[in-house]
Structure formats: structure tokens, C-alpha cells
Amino acid sequence: MKVSIIIAVYKDIESLNLIIEALKTQTYKNFEVVVAEDNEAQEMKEYVNSIEGLDVKHTFQEDAGVRKSRSQNNGILKSSGEYLIFLDGDIIPYSTFVEGHVALAQRGRVLAGRRVNLNAELTKKFRDGSLKPYTLEKYYFILGFKLMFDRNARFEQGIHVDPDSFIYKTFMANRKRNTSLIGCNFSCFRDDMVAINGFDESYGESSLPDDMDLDWRFRAYGLTLYSCKNVANAFHLYHKKQNNPTTKEQWARFNKNKEEKKYICEQGLKQHEN
Numbered sequence: 001m002k003v004s005i006i007i008a009v010y011k012d013i014e015s016l017n018l019i020i021e022a023l024k025t026q027t028y029k030n031f032e033v034v035v036a037e038d039n040e041a042q043e044m045k046e047y048v049n050s051i052e053g054l055d056v057k058h059t060f061q062e063d064a065g066v067r068k069s070r071s072q073n074n075g076i077l078k079s080s081g082e083y084l085i086f087l088d089g090d091i092i093p094y095s096t097f098v099e100g101h102v103a104l105a106q107r108g109r110v111l112a113g114r115r116v117n118l119n120a121e122l123t124k125k126f127r128d129g130s131l132k133p134y135t136l137e138k139y140y141f142i143l144g145f146k147l148m149f150d151r152n153a154r155f156e157q158g159i160h161v162d163p164d165s166f167i168y169k170t171f172m173a174n175r176k177r178n179t180s181l182i183g184c185n186f187s188c189f190r191d192d193m194v195a196i197n198g199f200d201e202s203y204g205e206s207s208l209p210d211d212m213d214l215d216w217r218f219r220a221y222g223l224t225l226y227s228c229k230n231v232a233n234a235f236h237l238y239h240k241k242q243n244n245p246t247t248k249e250q251w252a253r254f255n256k257n258k259e260e261k262k263y264i265c266e267q268g269l270k271q272h273e274n
Helices: 013-023 042-050 068-078 097-104 120-128 133-138 145-149 166-172 190-195 212-221 248-259
Strands: 003-009 031-037 056-059 083-088 091-093 109-112 185-189 224-227 234-236
Touching (some): 003 013, 003 097, 013 031, 013 042, 031 068, 042 056, 083 190, 120 133, 212 224
Parallel strands (some): 003 031, 003 083, 031 056, 109 224
Antiparallel strands (some): 091 234, 109 185
16 A cells, blocks of 8 residues: 655754654655645755655645645645655654554544654753664663653553554453644545645634644534544654644634534645646
């Protein structure tokens, strides 16, 4: 199964480079990378063109405020994989990340992943190259020990479990888990994303279309959300919180759409096809 990994990016080439290097170590090889840029920077274009060893595509658009949903829709339209994995530009995948998503992928299912929130110290080491993501993944209990005492870090989400193992099949596969979708790490079949017309661009700079909106729309369409926590693991780089508040009007539209079961959005993929 060919996979398209769609990475939502904005200006931070350093973080994107960490993601690209991590993707070069993937145990699953049949994938392409789509860099979905919410901007049109020459520096980003030059970086993407310099990437070697991966099949990489690049979409971009005018920098006219936060239009992440539109840039992700651009990425979907550019993609050619049967299966889509979505990453934010500050999420560094484990070497088993793609393999984990593929292992749990099933028709009628959307996979909801999680991430470990790195502290400033580990993030700095990633950025200056003194610590490789694969090294932290391999020696997680030793090098990531401090994260165990940081409630915000979600240390347990960095523990990898093989989905084919006895432990996973016996204790985790059928366990009730939080399946709410977060936009930085999730996956679905391309056909299902097309069926609901992709991300809803009508919410503008709100964070609603990235997770909450997609969550209910996938469910309303008839799909099951399934946790891939501990199977498709990733690190989240530390940074100051970015706030894109949702307005009363956006909340009202969100609730109205839910009440009327309008899970196929009006401003999505179809408006860009021509």
C-alpha cells in the first residue's frame, strides 16, 4: 500500500529537516512526502528541492494569515497514495511510525495518534544535532527519563509496542482508549478524506478544522476512530503555545453543522480541483 505523508509547514525549515531525516529511517518504505506549505518562501522551495533519498512533493500558497486547512487540502490533491498520514511541522516520527499506521489501517477506520511533548532541553539537542531522534527513541527510558516527572510531557506515549506482539494483541488491541482526533498525528484512507471533502476551510484561522471538526465528520460519515497510541509514536518539539482562538460565530457554525449532520463540508477539496 502506497502512503502519502502530508506535513503541514510554515517557515520552520529546521524542524522540517528533522522530520525529513526521521522519515529516511522509516522501516516502511513505500511512501511519498508532501510538504504542504502555508506560505510561498523561496528558502523552503530550495530546501525541498535539495532533499535526496525520498519521493517529495511540495505545495504552497500565498501567505495570507493562517490557512493551514487550505494548505493541507493542497497536499491531499497533490498526493498519490492510497493511504494518508498527517503530520504537523513540529512532530518528529519514530522509525516505526509509518509501519505502525499501516499495520493498524483498516477500511472503515481512522487512526488517532498521540505524541510525546519534549522539554526545552531535549528540543535544543534535537535542533543543534547533539541528539538524534532515533537515539532518543532507542534509549527512551534512559535519555528521556526526566520526562517521566513532567505531566505535560505524556511520557507513556513514547513507549513503543509492536502491534504484532503478544502484549499488544492481549492487553491493548481491544482496550477502551481515548480516540479523539488530534491533527498533528492521524491517518485515513484517501477515499474517506475525499468523501467528506477534506478539511473545512470556512473556519479560517481557528484550530477547529484540524481536529474537532474532522473528528465528528469522520464519525458522522460512518467511520470508527481507533487509537494508534504506542504503535505510531512521535516527538513534539517544545515551543511557546500558539493561540488561534475560535470565535463565537465559528462555534455556532460548528454546532449547526453537527446538528444538521453536514459532514461533507462546502469549502474543501472540490473547490480547488479545477
